[in-house]
Amino acid sequence: MNSAEISNVRDSLRVRLLLPVLALVLVVVIVLTIVLAVTQANRVRTNANESIERQTSALQSLFAVTRSIMLDRVHSSMRLLQRDGGKLGPVSVGPQITVGGRPANDLLFGGQPQGNNFALVDSVTAIDEGTATIFARTGDEYVRIATNVKKDDGSRAIGTVLDPHGKAIQSITKGEPFYGVVDILGTPYVTGYDPILAGDGGGKRAVGIWYVGFKTNLEALEKVVADRRVLDSGFIAIFDANGKLRFQSKTGATTDPAQIEAISGKAPDDWTVTKQDVPDWGFTLVSAYPKSDINGTILKQSLWIIAIGVLVGALLLGMQSTLIWNRVLRPIQHLTTVADELSKGKWNNTIEEVDLKDEIGTLARAISRLSNSVRLAMERLSKR
Incomplete structure (x- = not known):
């Protein structure tokens, strides 16, 4: 058997050994990628909803505190007005x-x-x-x-x-x-x-x-709302009791008042729109974001997960290939060479694999005994 034939056998055996490993790695990577992508998608949606809840809760608290402080002044002024009027x-x-x-x-x-x-x-x-x-x-x-x-x-x-x-x-x-x-x-x-x-x-x-x-001096509130946004293109807006847009986000991709009013009023299917009443104010707090923001974030993170999965799969496959080569293919290649030379009458090869404790070691010891038998037989024949 020449070196080309040995190489073909080696490569063929490597392919047969690696194919199941490759299939298993691919299955694991695909399953993990799907699981992680779904988990990440849920996490993105949860984070978006939690962000909206935090921001709207902070705004609701700011409205409540502002009203409470101003009502104290109202009660004080009312007492003063009624007292001065009563004096007349x-x-x-x-x-x-x-x-x-x-x-x-x-x-x-x-x-x-x-x-x-x-x-x-x-x-x-x-x-x-x-x-x-x-x-x-x-x-x-x-x-x-x-x-x-x-x-x-x-x-x-x-x-x-x-x-x-x-x-x-x-x-x-x-x-x-x-x-x-x-x-x-x-x-x-x-x-x-x-x-x-x-x-x-x-x-x-x-x-x-x-x-x-x-x-109502709501300059502080206006500034807070102006600095808020939801994801990349979402917004927060506040409408008064007459439906007039009072405050809006001025960061992000959606800042046009007409567009904000249209989205808040119509709640299109490709947007997630949430409305809350502001207690005691008659205002409506609107938070909205396009579903494409969520889908885009999910896609980006899924691609990262896939890339990492492919990289991990390639590393595992490379490690497995190296392991197969060192533990299986290289000893078999050497034993194949020894057997081939033994068939040509060359029995003086060193077989290191006899020390292995696995099936390859068993095969190496068998070839070693065969080599000794051939050597002894040739020596007896040469003495006649």
């Missing part, structure tokens, strides 16, 4: 007047008309800042007859009426005060409304409303 004297309904171009009933405090009289409301806000108003009941409406709430043009909002569909009017109609966040002329205020009662004994009736409020 008892409340009664005055004649009809014109405020802001519309008719309204006047209110008299100790006989002093309050319509178009801003001394009381301005004295309160001069101490605690904020805004103050005296509403007079005119028919079924409550008209601002004295206020320092400003309209967009900077003028006092006298003659305007309390929102007939708002949260405050519902409590006032029941004779109950209202404290909370309301929209005043398009701007959210933390407010307090308390009925103004006239008469005495059991005949007291609501003839107007005390109001104090503070325009």
Whole structure:
């Protein structure tokens, strides 16, 4: 058997030995890759949801703390307004007047008309800042007859009426005060409304409303929201009770207000959109991200897992190939060479494999005995 034939046998045996190993490694790598990819996909989704939960929870807490702090100021200002108003004297309904171009009933405090009289409301806000108003009941409406709430043009909002569909009017109609966040002329205020009662004994009736409020200073919140995002292209947005976009993420790939409003409103199928009410504010907190962000992250991490799996598989296959070569193929190759030379009458080869304790060692010892037998037989023949 020449060297080419020996090499072919060796290579053929190597292939036969490595094929099962290769198949096993491939199966293990594929199974592990699938398991890890599925696990990683679930982890990515979980992390995304946890990130949204953490961010929205922090924003909800910030809203709650802001409201609590501002309500303390509202209660303080309300006590001051009612105290100063009470010092003027008892409340009664005055004649009809014109405020802001519309008719309204006047209110008299100790006989002093309050319509178009801003001394009381301005004295309160001069101490605690904020805004103050005296509403007079005119028919079924409550008209601002004295206020320092400003309209967009900077003028006092006298003659305007309390929102007939708002949260405050519902409590006032029941004779109950209202404290909370309301929209005043398009701007959210933390407010307090308390009925103004006239008469005495059991005949007291609501003839107007005390109001104090503070325009919500949400610059800190706006900054926090602007710096937040979800994954690469997602966003966080806050809408007021009228559906107006107040704050939004300004990082990431989705920052266009029109696009944010469209996604928040329509919740397209290729986006995951979550909405939460902000208690006591009437706001809606929206968090959204495109499903492609999740799929892209999963694909990237799956490719990494596959690459690592292939690398580990190649290393295992290389180690197995080296082991097979050193422990099996090289001894067999040497024994094959010895047997081939023995068939040609050469019996003086050293067979080191006789020390092995496996089947190859058994084969080596058999070839060694055969070599000794051939050598002895040749020596006897040469002596005749």
